[in-house]
Amino acid sequence: MLTLLFSARAGLWPKYQAPLAQALDQAGIKARIVTETDAPGTVDYIVYAPNDRLSDFTPFSRCRAVLSLWAGVERIVTNRTLTQPLCRMVDPGLEEGMVEWVTGHVLRHHLGIDRHVLRREPAWDPVVPPLARDRQVAVLGLGALGRSCAQALSALRFQTLGWSRTPRTIEGVACHHGPEGLRLVLERAEIVVLLLPLTAETEALMNVERLSWLPEGAVLLNPGRGALVDDVALLGALDGGRLAHATLDVFRIEPLPAGHPFWAHPNVTITPHIAAETRPESAARVIAENIRRGESGAPFLFLVDRARGY
Template identity: 80%
Template structure:
């Protein structure tokens, strides 16, 4: 019988207990799941989300893989004690939730809904938005979540451009890559969605220079990682009227401090990191499948490339 250590923040195990037990049984895996262990050398797999209790992976000498419950792995991938294979989370619930949040906010800005519902006095200003086919939306980051969002927006007939650091090909999406490609994509983007992983190369990617490449009045939507944006540069661009609005779901410090200028800025919408969440039912099936693969000697799903950071 395998030993699986569930190592996450307090309270999360109760949400995963039944789904993970069920998923392991359905995959035909005989496993004992524990939340603590005095014998790390007996642990076969670790199901992990960042927590203060487990920061040293050295004692887990038998562990075949660390299976993250998060899509982002920047808080663990640089841990020098982690020598085991690391798999990030990609699951259908996470993807569907992100697609719904992104398309909802893109449509909100495309249709000008804030302007329409926030009038303080009687108004009959008939501002008709363009059709989606006449609006260019850029998605930066074309991994599983970025690809799904780009395809959903293209399905609504937006002109969708995609950018990634390395070449990608997605049917119906005008894909570009590299430094020159980023400028080309940003210069024609009326709405930009950030879904990049956070790495040394992407931190503060949206700085003053790159924000300056956007057309006047463009909208920035960030459900990816807070540190993708230079906060001060963003506020300056909004204050100057260069950018029309920023809708932000992720931040460098979370919860967002009460005195942060984003809260009071009239051109910023703050949502409390709710764009998408790992769903226990679908995530448990991904975990069980990776354990099945590990026992069968098959390649793991969503294996992290340590050199790239994701």
């Protein structure tokens, strides 16, 4: 029988206890799941999200893999004690949630819905938006989440642009890569969606220079990572009129401090990191499948490349 350590923030275990047991049973895996252990050398797999109780992986000498509950691994991948294979979470429920958030807010800005729902005085203002096929929308980051969002936007007939560090091909999406590709995409994009992983190369990607490449009146959506954006540069672009609006779901500090300028800015929409949440039922099936693979000698799904950081 395998021993699994579930190590995450307090309060998460009750949500995962039944779905994880069911997923393991359906996969034919016999396992004992613990939330604490004084015998780390007996643990076969760690189901993990960053928490104060576990930061040193050295004692887990028998552990075959650390299975992250998060899609982003920037808070884990730099841990030098973590020498075991690390798998990030690519959860169908998380993916669907992200697609819904992105398409919903892209359509909100495309259709100019705020003009009507935020009106405080009577005004007959028949501004007709362009059709989606006449609007250019860019997705920066074409991993699992970015790809799905770009495909959904393309299906809505937006002129969809995509950018990634390395070449990608997605039907219906004009894909670009590299520094020159980034500038080309940003210079065309009326709405930009940030879905890049956070690495040394993407930290503050949207700085003063790159924000200046956007067409005047562009909109920025960030459901990816807070540190992809230089906050001061973003506020400057909003105040200077380069950006019409920023809709942000992630921030450098969370919860966003009460005194942060984003709260009071009329052209910033804040959502509290809800764009994509890992769903225990579907995430448990991903975890069970990776354990099944580990036990059968098959390659792990969603294995993190330590050199690239994701």
